[in-house]
Amino acid sequence: MATTRMLHAAAAVCAVAVALCAGGIGASPAGCRKHVKKITDYGAVGDGTTTNTAAFAKAVAELSRCADDGGAALVVPAGKWLTGPFNLTSHFTLFLDHGAEILASQNMEDWPLIAPLPSYGRGRDEPGPRYSNFIAGSNLTDVIITGNNGTINGQGQVWWDKYHAKELTYTRGYLLELLYSDNIIVSNVTFVDSPSWNLHPTYCTNVTISGVTILAPVHSPNTDGIDPDSSSHVKIEDCYIVSGDDCIAVKSGWDQYGIKFNMPSQHIVIRRLTCISPTSAMIALGSEMSGGIQDVRAEDNVAINTESAVRIKSGVGRGGFVKDVFVRGLSLHTMKWVFWMTGNYGQHPDNSSDPRALPEVTGINYSDVFAENVTMAGRMEGIPNDPYTGICISNVTAQLAPDAKKLQWNCTDVKGVTSDVSPKPCPELRAAGKPCAFPEEELVIGPPELPKCTY
Numbered sequence: 001m002a003t004t005r006m007l008h009a010a011a012a013v014c015a016v017a018v019a020l021c022a023g024g025i026g027a028s029p030a031g032c033r034k035h036v037k038k039i040t041d042y043g044a045v046g047d048g049t050t051t052n053t054a055a056f057a058k059a060v061a062e063l064s065r066c067a068d069d070g071g072a073a074l075v076v077p078a079g080k081w082l083t084g085p086f087n088l089t090s091h092f093t094l095f096l097d098h099g100a101e102i103l104a105s106q107n108m109e110d111w112p113l114i115a116p117l118p119s120y121g122r123g124r125d126e127p128g129p130r131y132s133n134f135i136a137g138s139n140l141t142d143v144i145i146t147g148n149n150g151t152i153n154g155q156g157q158v159w160w161d162k163y164h165a166k167e168l169t170y171t172r173g174y175l176l177e178l179l180y181s182d183n184i185i186v187s188n189v190t191f192v193d194s195p196s197w198n199l200h201p202t203y204c205t206n207v208t209i210s211g212v213t214i215l216a217p218v219h220s221p222n223t224d225g226i227d228p229d230s231s232s233h234v235k236i237e238d239c240y241i242v243s244g245d246d247c248i249a250v251k252s253g254w255d256q257y258g259i260k261f262n263m264p265s266q267h268i269v270i271r272r273l274t275c276i277s278p279t280s281a282m283i284a285l286g287s288e289m290s291g292g293i294q295d296v297r298a299e300d301n302v303a304i305n306t307e308s309a310v311r312i313k314s315g316v317g318r319g320g321f322v323k324d325v326f327v328r329g330l331s332l333h334t335m336k337w338v339f340w341m342t343g344n345y346g347q348h349p350d351n352s353s354d355p356r357a358l359p360e361v362t363g364i365n366y367s368d369v370f371a372e373n374v375t376m377a378g379r380m381e382g383i384p385n386d387p388y389t390g391i392c393i394s395n396v397t398a399q400l401a402p403d404a405k406k407l408q409w410n411c412t413d414v415k416g417v418t419s420d421v422s423p424k425p426c427p428e429l430r431a432a433g434k435p436c437a438f439p440e441e442e443l444v445i446g447p448p449e450l451p452k453c454t455y
């Protein structure tokens with residue numbers, strides 16, 4: 001009874017909100033949100049200088065009441081909408097129209113401090129709490145961030161400058177962080193100049209990220225593109241990323257905090273990505289992988305002027321595992337390393353990491369790789385007394401750069417097999433004459449594609 005009354009109350013408040021929407025909503029195609037409001041309905045001014053933090057907060061608070069009544073969309077029209085950080089709500093679409101740009105405030109007082117992630121135990125840059133993320137949400141379901149390729153601009157330069165000058169006491173915020181949420185779509189939007197990582201789905205399930213452009217200067221610090229972290233069923237497709245750190249980094253918590261939290265990243269699909277990242281990887285697995293990473297499938301990805309392709313980063317103290325990784329179809333142009341595995345990544349949250357916590361890295365299959373202008377084919381470093389095993393590499397052509405290394409493969413503490421790989425691999429990866437397998441069945445990852453909504 002109480003629940004029914006509450007639902008009715010919610011619908012009534014929501015109905016009031018809709019009545020405020022001058023001009024009405026019109027018929028929405030099935031599957032699109034029933035209630036639609038513009039950010040200007042909440043007094044926002046899109047001049048690039050007015051601070052609209054209160055408008056975004058009010059909009060989300062009001063539209064959150066529509067969750068049980070068909071959901072709501074908040075439309076951000078063309079213009080420059082400056083705001084401090086804000087949270088999203090469930091059954092909600094943030095729609096950025098063509099020419100819309102949400103600008104993150106460069107005033108640090110607009111960025112409250114929040115608790116560190118339990119699987120990290122502290123902020124990633126600095127101990128203790130961290131600055132709020134720019135757009136965030138916890139415990140949400142059915143959230144869509146989309147539009148006609150509008151932009152979310154983190155205006156990160158002030159943060160990068162302070163980071164380089166060692167003037168920050170706390171960890172920088174991420175551009176979009178969703179925690180404990182499911183059924184998320186991020187599609188057809190552009191993210192630029194994040195203070196640090198761009199998209200950070202953490203403890204989430206069913207996340208689809210498609211048609212997303214992410215841009216940051218190639219020397220900006222830690223501007224990772226997309227970091228699925230302790231998340232399951234994540235699909236990343238048709239994205240274009242230029243960044244100062246890994247284009248994609250799959251993670252699952254940091255040393256003893258990640259081991260204790262014990263939530264893996266698994267069932268991850270990454271396809272048709274184009275990456276430019278001269279000092280980092282196209283796809284990194286780790287280095288924070290203490291809750292484990294498994295069943296990652298990367299297909300038909302392109303990297304240009306990028307340090308390495310699919311890199312496994314770990315170290316003593318991390319614990320956890322990286323297993324069942326499948327990479328098929330890489331087209332690589334100007335690479336320092338085609339294959340890179342790292343067993344001594346370092347970087348620990350504090351001095352209480354457990355030196356007996358050794359990661360298990362096994363079952364890593366790469367096939368169908370073409371690379372040109374390569375400095376070194378394989379830099380494969382496992383962990384002494386904890387080798388990386390079950391590595392399979394097949395059908396690889398790496399054409400060397402004029403200044404390529406004499407030694408093309410350097411392998412320590414790794415074991416595996418290869419077939420049809422040029423240049424000739426190290427003896428630790430012995431010839432097998434068999435192509436490396438890739439799972440036959442496609443992973444089903446929700447949410448399903450939605451009908452196109454025009455707001």
Ligand SMILES: *[C@@H]1O[C@H](CO)[C@@H](O)[C@H](O)[C@H]1NC(C)=O
Nearest residue numbers: 085086087112114136137138
């Ligand atoms: C967003 O929600 C979190 C709790 O999930 C809260 O700590 C934070 O202050 C909220 N941020 C804003 C800007 O309202």
Ligand SMILES: *[C@@H]1O[C@H](CO)[C@@H](O)[C@H](O)[C@H]1NC(C)=O
Nearest residue numbers: 137138139140179180181203
């Ligand atoms: C979100 O869910 C997590 C895990 O179920 C829970 O620990 C946390 O308290 C919830 N947070 C909020 C703000 O409801």
Ligand SMILES: *[C@@H]1O[C@H](CO)[C@@H](O)[C@H](O)[C@H]1NC(C)=O
Nearest residue numbers: 149150151189190211213215
């Ligand atoms: C979206 O905008 C970005 C930045 O302006 C641009 O690089 C990209 O090509 C656009 N994507 C589409 C599909 O128009």
Ligand SMILES: *[C@@H]1O[C@H](CO)[C@@H](O)[C@H](O)[C@H]1NC(C)=O
Nearest residue numbers: 146185187188211450452453
């Ligand atoms: C993004 O754009 C593509 C291509 O125009 C379209 O198929 C897809 O439905 C769009 N995504 C959303 C969530 O509207």
Ligand SMILES: *[C@@H]1O[C@H](CO)[C@@H](O)[C@H](O)[C@H]1NC(C)=O
Nearest residue numbers: 122127348349350351352353
């Ligand atoms: C960790 O140990 C190093 C050297 O042993 C010391 O300089 C540092 O202060 C310690 N850090 C913490 C957080 O205890």
Ligand SMILES: *[C@@H]1O[C@H](CO)[C@@H](O)[C@H](O)[C@H]1NC(C)=O
Nearest residue numbers: 329330367368369370395396
């Ligand atoms: C080998 O890989 C290339 C891409 O680099 C692909 O075009 C070709 O079909 C593959 N060969 C076999 C036998 O799978």
Ligand SMILES: *[C@@H]1O[C@H](CO)[C@@H](O)[C@H](O)[C@H]1NC(C)=O
Nearest residue numbers: 333334335373375401402403
């Ligand atoms: C090849 O790679 C080198 C760096 O090793 C770079 O300077 C050069 O521009 C690249 N050449 C081409 C044709 O891309």
Ligand SMILES: *[C@@H]1O[C@H](CO)[C@@H](O)[C@H](O)[C@H]1NC(C)=O
Nearest residue numbers: 379380381407409410411412
């Ligand atoms: C090969 O790798 C090992 C382990 O990282 C390193 O110690 C050694 O210097 C490397 N050898 C060459 C020739 O680069």
Ligand SMILES: *[C@@H]1O[C@H](CO)[C@@H](O)[C@H](O)[C@H]1NC(C)=O
Nearest residue numbers: 324363364365392435436437
């Ligand atoms: C990788 O491919 C090889 C050769 O087909 C196969 O034996 C192995 O089981 C595959 N690895 C995984 C994790 O499936």
Ligand SMILES: *[C@@H]1O[C@H](CO)[C@@H](O)[C@H](O)[C@H]1NC(C)=O
Nearest residue numbers: 182183205206445446447448
């Ligand atoms: C994830 O999506 C699949 C496919 O749409 C669905 O069957 C499953 O229930 C979803 N899981 C969650 C936690 O929403």
